[in-house]
Each structure stands twice: as structure tokens, then as C-alpha cells.
Amino acid sequence: MDKLKDVLLTATREAGKIILHYFNGDFKIDHKEGVNNLVTEVDHLAEKKIIEVITASYPSHSIIGEESGEFIQVSDYQWVIDPIDGTVNFAHAIPICCVSIGVLYNGSVIMGAVFNPMMNELFFAEKGKGATLNDRPIKVSSKSDFKTAFLVTGFPYKWPENTLEHPVKVFERMVLEGLPIRRLGSAAIDLCWVACGRFDGFWEYNLSAWDVAAGYIILLEAGGTITDFDGQIGNVYDKQTLATNGLIHRDMLNVISRRESQLL
């Protein structure tokens, strides 16, 4: 496990150096699906470096990278990489973005690292060993009064059908609770900031495994709770993410699943 941790942290820090080097500088920006879903040359450079570091030590492990796709091998281990989570922020020189790498063993996340080099904040967790921020143990907040909770969320690029869980409707219901809500633009940072107690809860629809893999284990190891919008415990591939300090989880589930008729 120590070698796995070393490789994970080396890959994370190396990618962080690349991100910091280009931050607020010149780089090429392209568009993925949709005009506002951006990717920069720095995303590609960082992911290339991460994959180089991983394969140098673990050539037989499977790897899923947001920008380069899947390298599936016969292995119990799978690395899930988001070279820059918060690319739109990065492209606009907003220092809320990070590298996020999770390691899965037989489909369950066992280790994760999230590094925001602009703030010099490195979050790390290993299953059963707690979570840290710059080597100091972190834990979720102790807020149990939902009426005074501080929340964060995000919006997907692709919108679902007009369902009960439609992101705008859920957002409206949360706002009507009179709660302060932020939208930072990096799901990995959102999860870590719940893990270290800055926020009490986070929800988002339609995230990808690379957005949440590292933050998932960091949040759990910090004492948090993460489920889908029905309260079911799942995995990093879930399309609904509700992550809280545990104490306000039921309240958030109630708001997310409340029917319009119940508001009358």
C-alpha cells in the first residue's frame, strides 16, 4: 500500500506542477461536446504525465482517464483520473480547480488524492486510515441543524428530462429553504470541502466517475455519508451524488425528493 500511495501522490503532485505552471498563462482551449464544455492543452499534458507515472510502476493496472479514455487490462486495480477538475475555472484563471485521482480495487475505491496547486491544498485518503489535508487529519462538520446548513452544488452540461430530480427544480427547492448555497465549479473540490467541514452538504446530478472517485473515499474517510438521491449507498459510477456530514443527510434527501404537490 505504501508504494501505491507513493505513486498516487507522485502522479498527483506532478500534474499539479503542470497546472500551476500554466495557470493564468497562455494555453490552447478546445471545446468538447457543447460550446461551454472546455478542454485545454494543459488537461492533456497533465493526464499524459499522470499516466506516465502510473504505468512506470504499474504497467498492468487498468486506467480510465477523462481525456484519453480507457486502458482496460486484466487487473484488480483501476486508476480513475481527472487531470483538471474545474477546467472552465482553470481556463478563466479562477483558482478553484484541481487534479483528482482515485484508485479502485475490484470496483471499490480504496485510495484517492485531490490537489489544488493554486491553494497548495492536497487532500488524501486511504480506506480505513482516515483522510488528510496537507497531512493533517480532517473530518466533516458537526452541524445537525439543517436550517443553518451551508451547501454547495453543481449543474451538469447535459440536462435530464423534466423529472422530479431536475437540477433546476431541486436547486429551487433548496433555495426556498433559505439556505446559503455555492456553486464552485469543481465537484472534486466540493466533495473535499464537505470532507474538511467547510460545507455541510453537496449534491449534483450526472457526474462522471473521474469527478468523484477520489473525493468519494476522502469524504467517507472524513466521516461523511455519500448516497444517491434515494439514500442508497452505491459507487463512484452513480449518476446522483449526495454527500454530507451525515447529520443533515435525511433533511437533504427530503428536499431533493419532495414532490411539487407537497410544497402547496
Ligand code: IPD
Ligand atoms: C466538471 C466539474 C463541475 C461539474 C461538472 C464537471 P470538468 O468537471 O466537476 O463542477 O459541475 O459536471 O463536468 O469538466 O471541469 O473536469
Ligand code: CA
Ligand atoms: Ca471533472
Ligand code: CA
Ligand atoms: Ca476534467
